[in-house]
Structures are given as structure tokens and as C-alpha cells.
Amino acid sequence: MHQYKFQVPKNSKEVRGQLFTxxxxxxxxxxxxxxxxxxxxxxxxxSHPFDDWVFDAIRANPKLKFFHIDNGYIGxxxxxxxxxxxxxxxxxxxxxxxxxxxxxxxxxxxxxxxWQDWNPVGEYNLLVMPNNSNIFxxxxxxxxxxxxDTIKYYESQPTKLVIxxxxxxxxxxxxxxxxxxxxxxxxxxxxxxAAVEALCLGKPIKILGQSAVEHWQGQINFDRSEMLEHIAWxxxxxxxxxxxxxxxxxFNYQVK
Numbered sequence: 253m254h255q256y257k258f259q260v261p262k263n264s265k266e267v268r269g270q271l272f273t274x275x276x277x278x279x280x281x282x283x284x285x286x287x288x289x290x291x292x293x294x295x296x297x298x299s300h301p302f303d304d305w306v307f308d309a310i311r312a313n314p315k316l317k318f319f320h321i322d323n324g325y326i327g328x329x330x331x332x333x334x335x336x337x338x339x340x341x342x343x344x345x346x347x348x349x350x351x352x353x354x355x356x357x358x359x360x361x362x363x364x365x366x367w368q369d370w371n372p373v374g375e376y377n378l379l380v381m382p383n384n385s386n387i388f389x390x391x392x393x394x395x396x397x398x399x400x401d402t403i404k405y406y407e408s409q410p411t412k413l414v415i416x417x418x419x420x421x422x423x424x425x426x427x428x429x430x431x432x433x434x435x436x437x438x439x440x441x442x443x444x445x446a447a448v449e450a451l452c453l454g455k456p457i458k459i460l461g462q463s464a465v466e467h468w469q470g471q472i473n474f475d476r477s478e479m480l481e482h483i484a485w486x487x488x489x490x491x492x493x494x495x496x497x498x499x500x501x502x503f504n505y506q507v508k
Contacts, residue, residue: 253499259284259294261306264321268299271321271337274496295319299337307386319502320344324487325448325464327361329426336361338464338487339498341506344387345443345464349482350505356484357477362452365430370454370473374437376412379403380429380446382461383418387443391461398442402460411437418444451479 253274258281260272265283275281275297284290287309298306299321310318320343324336340346379402384395406413416432418425429446430453433439439450442461450457451465459466464486468479485505488498 253278257294258297259291261298261302263303264298270490271299271493273494274499278496292316307390317342325445325483330361336487336489339502344390345462346486346506347462347464347466349467349478352481352485357480360484366452368454372456372472375435376414377438377440378432378436379406379413379415380441380444381415381417382442382444448483451476
């Protein structure tokens with residue numbers, strides 16, 4: 253890791269500083285405050301929330317290599333504040349599953365009510381609606397247009413549509429959305445962690461934007477071990493960020 257150079261936006265350092273301490277301690281890392289300060293020979297590492305200029309920079313310059321950090325997929329509902337964070341290289345989510353050097357599944361905080369056998373039978377299709385976020389800008393879509401057209405399309409399908417708006421705190425959301433998914437025929441998301449939860453609950457998924465588990469959309473009755481390993485190699489605890497494990501695993505799994 254010593255040979256790598258990083259640059260961290262000031263806002264990311266101030267809000268999620270604990271995720272970057274290893275980089276500042278062990279690597280050549282600088283803090284930047286504007287797009288004019290970006291250096292192409294450094295990895296840009298930033299977390300949510302972040303300034304719009306960060307997104308504008310990575311969209312405008314394909315040569316710029318970056319790491320995007322956001323809340324993890326599994327386990328955060330057990331904690332008052334997020335304990336797990338995901339890292340994605342040159343993408344907003346790690347969409348490409350790869351062979352893993354060793355298993356990390358034991359690091360996932362799985363609940364008994366988050367794992368069920370495959371069951372594609374349901375009373376409705378569940379559309380987990382995203383908020384209007386920067387991901388739409390990143391993927392080149394207008395949120396209002398996307399929302400209108402998506403709802404119109406799925407409401408015209410034979411299967412009843414239930415819409416779940418993104419709201420509430422993590423624990424509240426976890427308790428409310430899991431029963432909705434358990435009774436659904438298919439779970440439709442844009443980029444929500446609900447896609448991961450739906451697969452854990454044995455439900456087929458449809459991804460309309462970008463997702464860490466988009467590789468498995470439309471599939472059913474497959475061995476979900478690979479999917480769980482992919483998630484375990486894409487999210488890490490605060491302790492693993494502090495020790496450098498998160499960064500070392502990410503370079504091993506996503507970059508090399």
C-alpha cells in the first residue's frame with residue numbers, strides 16, 4: 253500500500269475521517285478542496301455525502317481512478333451509526349464478482365430473518381423507489397423523467413405493483429421492507445441495498461440502474477454463496493478501515 257498515492261476531498265475527510273486514517277498514516281495522501289487541485293496520478297477516494305464537483309470530475313475525466321465509499325449492504329441495522337461501509341473502484345457500486353482469495357462470509361452480520369429459501373411466488377412486484385441523488389447524474393438520467401416512466405411502465409403490467417418510497421431510519425426501514433419483500437414476486441430497484449436483501453430472502457430481482465448484485469438479476473434457484481462472498485469483499489467494518497484491511501482487500505479484489 254505504501255506505493256499508492258491518494259487524494260481525499262476535504263468534505264469527505266471531515267465527515268468520514270475515520271475511513272481514511274490508514275491512507276493518511278501509511279500512504280502519500282493529500283486533502284483537496286476543488287477540482288483544480290485533482291492530480292491524475294493519485295487515486296481519488298471520497299465518501300458520501302460529497303460535493304457535486306467530485307462527481308463532475310470523475311464524469312469529465314475517464315482517466316481519473318477513484319474509490320467511492322458509502323454505507324454497507326448488510327449489518328448496519330444492528331448499529332446506532334453505520335459500522336459497515338462499501339468501497340467501489342471506478343464505479344458507484346462493485347458490480348463485477350470475481351474469484352476470492354479466501355472466504356469472508358463470516359464477517360457478514362446476517363439475521364435469521366434475512367435468509368430464506370428461494371420463493372418466487374408473491375402477490376405483487378415491489379418497486380423500491382430511490383431518492384433523487386447524484387447517481388442519476390452519474391448514469392446520465394433525469395430523476396423525474398425516470399420516476400414517471402418507470403411507475404407508468406410497471407403499473408401497466410399484469411402483476412400488481414407496490415411502491416416502497418425510501419424513507420425512515422435504518423432499523424425502521426429494515427423491519428418494514430423485509431416483510432414487503434418476503435411477500436413479493438419480484439423486487440425491482442435502481443441501486444438500493446434492497447436488491448441484496450431480496451436475494452438473501454430468496455426473491456428474484458430486477459436492477460434498473462446499478463447494483464453490486466446486478467450480475468444475478470433475473471436468476472433464481474442458484475447457489476448464493478458467490479453472491480455473499482462478493483458482498484463480504486465489497487464492504488468492511490470501521491475497524492477494518494482503521495487497520496488497512498479494507499484497503500488491502502479492495503486492491504486485491506477489485507484493482508489488481
